[in-house]
Amino acid sequence: MSSLPGSVGIVTPQAFQFDQPLALQNGTSIAGYTLMVETYGQLNAAKSNAVLICHALNASHHVAGVYADDPKNVGWWDNMVGPGKPVDTNKFFVIGVNNLGSCFGSTGPMHTNPATGKPYGADFPVVTVEDWVNAQARLAERLGITQFAAVMGGSLGGMQALAWSILYPDSLRHCVVVASTPKLSAQNIAFNDVARQAILTDPDFHGGDFYAHKVVPRRGLRVARMIGHITYLSDDDMAEKFGRDLKGGDYQFGYGVDFEIESYLRYQGDKFSDYFDANTYLLITKALDYFDPARHTGGDLAKALAQTKAKFLLASFTTDWRFSPERSREIVKALVSNKRTVSYAEIDAPHGHDAFLLDDSRYLNLIAAYYQRIDTELQTEPQADLLGAAA
Amino acid sequence: MSSLPGSVGIVTPQAFQFDQPLALQNGTSIAGYTLMVETYGQLNAAKSNAVLICHALNASHHVAGVYADDPKNVGWWDNMVGPGKPVDTNKFFVIGVNNLGSCFGSTGPMHTNPATGKPYGADFPVVTVEDWVNAQARLAERLGITQFAAVMGGSLGGMQALAWSILYPDSLRHCVVVASTPKLSAQNIAFNDVARQAILTDPDFHGGDFYAHKVVPRRGLRVARMIGHITYLSDDDMAEKFGRDLKGGDYQFGYGVDFEIESYLRYQGDKFSDYFDANTYLLITKALDYFDPARHTGGDLAKALAQTKAKFLLASFTTDWRFSPERSREIVKALVSNKRTVSYAEIDAPHGHDAFLLDDSRYLNLIAAYYQRIDTELQTEPQADLLGAAA
Numbered sequence: 001m002s003s004l005p006g007s008v009g010i011v012t013p014q015a016f017q018f019d020q021p022l023a024l025q026n027g028t029s030i031a032g033y034t035l036m037v038e039t040y041g042q043l044n045a046a047k048s049n050a051v052l053i054c055h056a057l058n059a060s061h062h063v064a065g066v067y068a069d070d071p072k073n074v075g076w077w078d079n080m081v082g083p084g085k086p087v088d089t090n091k092f093f094v095i096g097v098n099n100l101g102s103c104f105g106s107t108g109p110m111h112t113n114p115a116t117g118k119p120y121g122a123d124f125p126v127v128t129v130e131d132w133v134n135a136q137a138r139l140a141e142r143l144g145i146t147q148f149a150a151v152m153g154g155s156l157g158g159m160q161a162l163a164w165s166i167l168y169p170d171s172l173r174h175c176v177v178v179a180s181t182p183k184l185s186a187q188n189i190a191f192n193d194v195a196r197q198a199i200l201t202d203p204d205f206h207g208g209d210f211y212a213h214k215v216v217p218r219r220g221l222r223v224a225r226m227i228g229h230i231t232y233l234s235d236d237d238m239a240e241k242f243g244r245d246l247k248g249g250d251y252q253f254g255y256g257v258d259f260e261i262e263s264y265l266r267y268q269g270d271k272f273s274d275y276f277d278a279n280t281y282l283l284i285t286k287a288l289d290y291f292d293p294a295r296h297t298g299g300d301l302a303k304a305l306a307q308t309k310a311k312f313l314l315a316s317f318t319t320d321w322r323f324s325p326e327r328s329r330e331i332v333k334a335l336v337s338n339k340r341t342v343s344y345a346e347i348d349a350p351h352g353h354d355a356f357l358l359d360d361s362r363y364l365n366l367i368a369a370y371y372q373r374i375d376t377e378l379q380t381e382p383q384a385d386l387l388g389a390a391a
Numbered sequence: 392m393s394s395l396p397g398s399v400g401i402v403t404p405q406a407f408q409f410d411q412p413l414a415l416q417n418g419t420s421i422a423g424y425t426l427m428v429e430t431y432g433q434l435n436a437a438k439s440n441a442v443l444i445c446h447a448l449n450a451s452h453h454v455a456g457v458y459a460d461d462p463k464n465v466g467w468w469d470n471m472v473g474p475g476k477p478v479d480t481n482k483f484f485v486i487g488v489n490n491l492g493s494c495f496g497s498t499g500p501m502h503t504n505p506a507t508g509k510p511y512g513a514d515f516p517v518v519t520v521e522d523w524v525n526a527q528a529r530l531a532e533r534l535g536i537t538q539f540a541a542v543m544g545g546s547l548g549g550m551q552a553l554a555w556s557i558l559y560p561d562s563l564r565h566c567v568v569v570a571s572t573p574k575l576s577a578q579n580i581a582f583n584d585v586a587r588q589a590i591l592t593d594p595d596f597h598g599g600d601f602y603a604h605k606v607v608p609r610r611g612l613r614v615a616r617m618i619g620h621i622t623y624l625s626d627d628d629m630a631e632k633f634g635r636d637l638k639g640g641d642y643q644f645g646y647g648v649d650f651e652i653e654s655y656l657r658y659q660g661d662k663f664s665d666y667f668d669a670n671t672y673l674l675i676t677k678a679l680d681y682f683d684p685a686r687h688t689g690g691d692l693a694k695a696l697a698q699t700k701a702k703f704l705l706a707s708f709t710t711d712w713r714f715s716p717e718r719s720r721e722i723v724k725a726l727v728s729n730k731r732t733v734s735y736a737e738i739d740a741p742h743g744h745d746a747f748l749l750d751d752s753r754y755l756n757l758i759a760a761y762y763q764r765i766d767t768e769l770q771t772e773p774q775a776d777l778l779g780a781a782a
Binding site: 027122125126183186189191193194196200202219222223226227238239241242243244251254261262269282286290292 | 416417418513516517574575576577578580581582584585587588589591592593594610613614617618620621624626629630632633634635642644645646649650652653656657660673677680681683
């Protein structure tokens with residue numbers, strides 16, 4: 001019997017230092033790096049119950065729970081991870097890790113470049129999804145985990161899970177990819193580039209060296225976040241939530257706030273520019289743009305996924321126009337053509353791309369049922385029955 | 392027999408000065424104003440063959456033909472208007488007019504405010520679609536036209552045509568509304584507001600007073616245009632035209648241009664910021680946001696359209712996600728419930744919102760056939776058989 005769903009409670013992030021240089025996709029390497037990590041639940045004796053959670057653009061290692069000194073700062077996937085929750089920390093040892101280049105404690109653009117003694121700024125290497133996975137693989141090694149029960153993520157996090165299945169096929173039993181895509185479309189890239197241009201052309205950006213000028217390119221970050229937000233919500237959801245509701249009851253005939261949607265987006269933009277690093281925004285959107293596992297197989301995704309061995313769960317949301325269900329189906333099709341074990345759910349949810357973070361009972365029940373299956377599998381088949389290992 | 396389709400050739404804009412104050416929707420009035428106008432073809436003796444073409448965001452009175460001193464500057468709807476073209480200038484007297492507040496010669500934010508002796512800047516009144524139509528009505532009066540054969544426009548231009556049918560029901564026989572909407576959605580407004588925020592927060596905007604500072608808020612205009620462009624193209628069309636094609640053949644791992652789509656959008660943004668006025672961009676997007684004829688009929692569009700008398704042609708494009716066919720159908724439905732004569736075409740075209748400006752033979756043939764019908768009607772029923780007039 002599992003207890004009622006609850007919170008993992010108070011959590012404490014840990015910094016893991018890696019001193020070996022890490023080779024990067026851009027041809028250079030990073031001398032050494034720190035990864036900020038949180039874990040929830042207990043690693044079992046067989047070290048078989050670990051689940052790696054990969055984060056998307058603006059999230060971090062803080063997946064679940066709260067901090068003792070900041071009880072309002074709830075983890076970004078707290079509805080998904082906890083005792084009795086879909087990824088049940090009574091059964092699984094769950095790991096959240098902040099990616100290289102992000103701005104929540106892992107080595108990033110605001111940290112000192114050992115080569116210059118100054119902050120990296122825009123010179124921080126443009127890391128890729130594959131670079132992140134390689135950095136995460138070292139964390140797994142450090143924790144003594146040779147095989148994850150699952151690697152899981154939504155959106156950009158789903159890309160990391162998919163990259164794990166390709167780069168480290170023996171290192172995960174299950175790969176859970178939510179609201180993701182095998183590669184960005186021209187339109188996706190276009191939105192990212194407009195956001196980047198807003199930041200790059202903000203006079204307070206100073207070529208990425210704004211730390212030295214004690215300023216932040218707030219205007220650019222604000223516009224970038226507003227654009228992003230539009231793509232995270234569905235047209236219908238926005239209509240439902242805001243419609244043409246007026247903040248002041250009537251048209252103002254000026255350039256302040258007329259509509260509620262304007263007020264909401266500007267607020268989101270302001271909030272974001274208070275805490276997010278502009279250089280991080282640039283490099284993470286590039287990681288999104290660059291992800292394309294079929295790039296080296298002549299565009300053939302099935303071929304790119306041929307070396308995978310994990311079992312897969314994919315989920316998409318009907319109103320997600322950023323990474324539509326069609327994009328998830330491309331992955332499913334490529335996996336099926338490789339005869340992989342794939343479960344796929346297309347969830348009829350109104351909330352667009354953001355749905356992967358929200359409380360939709362069909363979605364949460366799906367994930368819960370899948371993890372129950374993983375748990376049963378761990379009990380009954382302690383030896384991993386991976387495609388390759390079974391041969 | 393009409394001749395082969397050709398150009399209207401060299402055209403010359405005319406400035407029309409109006410000295411009477413014009414009352415505006417914002418409760419103020421504008422003292423006097425100039426409208427820049429072009430005409431093509433000949434007004435017949437009965438003055439019954441005039442067609443008013445209303446422009447969208449960045450267009451002008453220069454609908455067709457070229458200028459003697461600028462032969463590459465072809466009118467924005469030159470494929471639509473000309474001898475033997477869908478709106479055949481051998482038969483119709485076609486009028487293009489630059490709207491109040493625009494930046495192509497009609498009175499706008501860069502002109503001197505008689506009250507202060509300085510440029511209006513951001514103090515130029517936030518004019519509405521209805522204000523434009525009222526200003527255009529004075530032009531009709533000046534030209535001695537009591538009834539247009541048709542008022543026609545695409546996108547924001549379609550809103551003006553629709554407003555004509557409501558505000559001056561006896562003054563047009565036909566109303567041609569292409570790729571338009573009865574009102575903007577929350578998502579439409581959101582995109583407009585992000586664009587405005589990019590301009591308003593550009594340090595070179597100087598609260599709209601940038602003329603005095605001899606600068607232009609280029610960064611803001613550039614980002615605004617890039618955002619706009621994404622919404623004008625369909626996802627599929629962008630995929631077809633640009634896909635993930637790389638400008639330099641390989642990833643650059645920096646923040647220059649990687650993808651062709653980035654190069655295209657930045658170019659469009661740069662070009663736009665060379666010629667378009669930032670204050671005009673602000674006020675025209677507000678005119679879009681504010682348009683909502685059902686606002687004073689409790690959201691009942693049928694009621695808002697009850698006083699119309701014209702016959703209608705509506706056309707939409709399947710891949711237009713800015714103003715989708717569904718939005719045109721709302722107008723059609725409201726007109727049909729008023730027992731108006733309505734033709735409606737949903738054109739299966741790949742080019743998104745921009746399709747209304749492009750050469751799609753089904754679209755151009757549709758418009759051509761409709762105008763042939765208007766021409767026949769003018770010959771056979773010289774007395775307007777408007778709904779009201781027929782009673």
